[in-house]
Amino acid sequence: ATDVITDSPIHSYGEDTIITALNSAFEKDPSHSNFTLTFGIDIYCEDNWGGDRDIFNYIYIKDYNLTLTYERKTEKFTSIAWNQEGNNITGSNIQISEAKLLFKAKISQTWPTALSPFSEIRILINDNLHPETIRLSSLNTTFDTVLFDVTNLIIKGVNITPAIQVFIANTFTLDKNITITIDEVYLNISYYETFTDYSADIDLFLNGENKTIDKYIQIPFNKTLSITIKYTNQSNGFHIPNATVQFMKGLAGNLTENKPLEQYTIILNVSQLSVGIKSLTIEAQKDNYETQSIEFIVKVVKRSTELLLFVDNNQINDSDTINVGINESLNIAAKYNDNLTKSFLSGVTTVELLGIDNLTETSNYYNITINTNILDQGINILIINAQWENYTSQTFQFYVKLIEGATKLLLYVNDNPTYSSDTISVKTDVIMNILVYYRDSITKAHLSNASVELLDIGNLTEISNYYIITINSNNLNLGITILTITAQISNYQSQTIQFSVELTERTTEIQVFLNNENKTLDPVIELPLGSILNLTVKYAENQTKLHINNAIISLTGDNLSISLSENQTLEQYSIILNTTDLKIGVNLLTLTAQATNFQIETRELRITVNKISTVISSVSGEPIITIYPGESVKLRIMINNSDFGIAIKNANVTYRWTYGQGVLTDYDNDGIYEADLENIPEGSYTITITASAGDDYNFESYEITISAITEPKSDQTWLIYVLFGGIIGLVSVFTLYQTYFKYPPMIRKIRKLRKKIRKGKKTKLILTSKRSE
Incomplete structure (x- = not known):
């Protein structure tokens, strides 16, 4: 079949897709000069198979229509500038001091701050951006004057090119025209040009002596100093008049010009500088001349002095010695003179007899009167020191020999006269009153305010006409202690007396009570394990029998070290021990009693701790049980x-007999242990009971005899009794033999002794007189 495709529109893309494609094309062409549209047709024959064929005679695009609208964008970083190239400033003697950029600016309408808040006017000098800017949003619609200090942007040696730039900081859409106007732009640059001053020289004269090279002078205090400066033109040596010559350091003031002498001078008293080394600097300057300065040193020294000394109106020399007696007056006068003028220096602040007092000025002298009692016995060094500001100080030293007075020292101990090398015997804790008389040997007068000391112990206290100290003999060491008393006072002979004190401890006695029984002579006791031992000790002084307080009473032994507590009311020391704290058997303990200044007492205690004794018995108390088979x-x-x-509860109790062994049980926890023996055959049986309950108990076995006897058919009760008695007799004989008569007498004694030792009991002596025993 043949399909005819007539003219029809091609399906178009969406508007957003086309806008995106166009914007992409514009971005690739920043100048937006042109763009190209390319159209094409793709043909897909997906069903061509067998006899199906598709034939196209004409396939083309007849026409197209593209309609679009656009707006121009203002892009970020866009800028426009007004600039002008100026002259340059050159020269090494040129120094730019200031540069100001001045202009007026306005805007035709308010800047859209929301679209581009950072757009601004910038200042550039030779392409170097000035840090200050003007935001377009701050411009007004009327002219404002803008001033910038651009001094740091001006460079010498290059043409100065200022630029005023409008800078767009953001990309945004602008749908209107905005005009920015800049007018009356001025760049004012200030600079100064430096010209070289005339060379100048400076010369220094001190007290008329040229000190230009050796800039130092030494001058006494209170002398005048003439300072002269010559300030001259270096090229011709002429005087530079009308210059300013002044002190720059050390002093203040100007030097006065003397035009006839062509110099600048000042005369001053060096008291203005005070004593010491002073650095002074003088500067000379005048316009068009080099400024010159010179620094020099002025050392102001103290004025020399002399010191003359008179003792009791007699002039003495330095280091002279004067002999004086006790309680004499000594007048000392000093003259302190200026050595240059030999005049007396009045009003001196310090003239003193060192360590004693200041001298008082009187009629061109400085005086002081002292009593020789203030001096020490023997040679005394006296020094007069005189000093005044800005004058040399003087020191005068002389010697005064003071002859000491004879003395006598008497000693009494507890009101008994005691002499040197005597020995006194005392007990501990005894108060000793030590009293001495320290007197003038000639007048027998008491020497008051003396230093009287019991060496290494303390000073004696002066009372009335004697010196006394009280000590406790406990402060001395046991044995012999040598005590030394020294007495001394100024201007008198010192005295020493030495004696000995033999200190012995107080004797003591001790009583020992074990469980309230006096065991002092035989401190031995035997106790079962788990019992209480009350140990009480009385510790007293042997002579007075008084209780000794605060003693240390200790009990020590194997793994034991304890102290007894004092009961001052009962005047005794005690402690309560549980024998479980001791070992089973013999415990040898040492009791020690000691107190400061008392003899130590010791006792050896023997505490024997035995295992707990026990008794095994039948509840009925009978050891024989008779039954029928x-x-x-x-x-x-x-x-x-x-x-x-x-x-005793919780013990392990067992029995053993001919037909085996077993365990007895305490069902009611009442200390009664039970067991059943069933269907006992005919005969007589010994049941041995044994028990154990730990190492603290001592158990012995217990035996019960069970007799199972057939009942006689006739009345033969008598026979039963006879047989029963015979059996008991045989058992008793056998038992005695096995336990006693089986061994010889000596062996029996040894066995008995070993058994007692094993139980920790006391034993008696065994005496043998011959081998057979």
């Missing part, structure tokens, strides 16, 4: 703590 027996065994009289 085939009957059963309930064994009911009771185990008691014989030391404390209580039942």
Whole structure:
């Protein structure tokens, strides 16, 4: 079949797709000068098979229509500038001081700040951007005057090219015209040109001596100093008149010009500088001349002085010695003179006798009167020191020999006269009153305010006409202590007396109580494990029998070290021990009592701790049970703590007999252990009961005899009793033999002794007189 395709429109793309394609084309052509549209037809014959053929005579695009609207964008970073190239500023003596850019600016209508808030007017000098800008949004529709300081952008040696640039900071759409007007642009540059001054020289004269090279002078205090400066033109040596010559450091003031002498001078008293080294600087300057300065040193020294000394109106020389006695007056006068003028220096602030007092000015002298009692015995060095500001200080030293007075020292200990090398015997804790008399040997007068000391202990206190100190003998060491007393006072002979004190401890006694029983002579006790031991000790002084307080009473032994507590009311020391804290068997403990200044007492205690004794018995108390053959027996065994009289619970109790062994059980936890023996055959049987409950108990086995006897057919009760008695007799004989008569007497004694030792019991002596025993 033949299909005829007539003219028909081709399906068009959506508007958004076409806009995107056009914008893409414009972006590839920044100038937007042209773009090309290309049209084509794709033919797909998907059903060509067999005899089906498609024939196209004409296939073409007859016409097309593209309609579009557009608007122009204002792009970011777009700029336009007004610029002008100016002259350059050159010269090494040219210094730019200021550059100001001034212009007026306005805008035709308000800038669309929301579209481009950062667009602005920029200033560039020689393409260097000035940091300050004007935002277009801040321009008004009327002219505003704008001023920028562009000094730092002006460069010497190049043409100065200012530019005012309008800078667009954002891409946005602008649908209206905006005019920015800039007018009356000025760039004002200020600079100054420097010309070289005339060379100048400066010369220094001090007290008429040229000191230009050696800039130093030494001058005494209160002398005048003439300072002269010559300020001259270096090229011709002429004086430079009308210059300013002044002090720049050290002093203030100007030097006065003397035109006839062609110099500048000032005369001053060096008291203005004070004593010491001063650095002064003088500067000379005048327009068109080099400024010159010179620095020099002025050393102001103190004025020399002399010191003359008179003792009791007699002039003495330095280092002279004067002999004086006790309680004499000594007048000392000094003259302090200016050495240059020999005039007396009045009003001196410091003239003193070192360590004593200042001298007082009187009629061209400085005086002081002292009493020789203030001096020390022997040679005294006295020094007069005189000093005044800006004058040399003077020191005068002389010696005063003071002859000491004879003395005597008497000693009493506890009101008993004591002499040098005596020995005094005292006990500990004794108060000792030590009293001495320190007197003038000639007048016998008491020497007051002396230094009297018991060496290494303390100073004696002055009371009335003697010196005293009280000490406790506890402050001394046991044995012999040598005590030394020294007494000394100025201007008198010192005295020393030495004696010995023999200190002995106080004797003591001790009493030991074990469980309230006095065991002082035999501190031995035997106790079962778990019992309480009350140890009480009385510790007293042997002579007074008084209780010793705050003593240390300790009990030590294997793995044991404890202290007893004091009861001051009962005047005793005690402690309560549980024997579980000790070991089973013999415990040898050391009891020590000690207190400061008392003899130490020790005692050896022997505490024997035995295992807890027990008793195994039947509940009925009978060790023999009689039954008929085939009957059963309930064994009911009771185990008691014989030391404390209580039942032992939780023990392991077993029995053993001919037909085996078993365990007895305490069903009611009452210390009664039970077991059943059933269908006992005819015969007599021994049941051995054994028990254990740890290492703290001492158990012995217990035996019960069970007799299962057939009942006689006739009344043969007597026979039963006979047989039963015979059996019991045989058992008893056999038991005695096995436990006693089986061994010789000596062996029996040894076995018995070993058994007691094993139980920790006391033993008696075994005496043998011959081998057979």
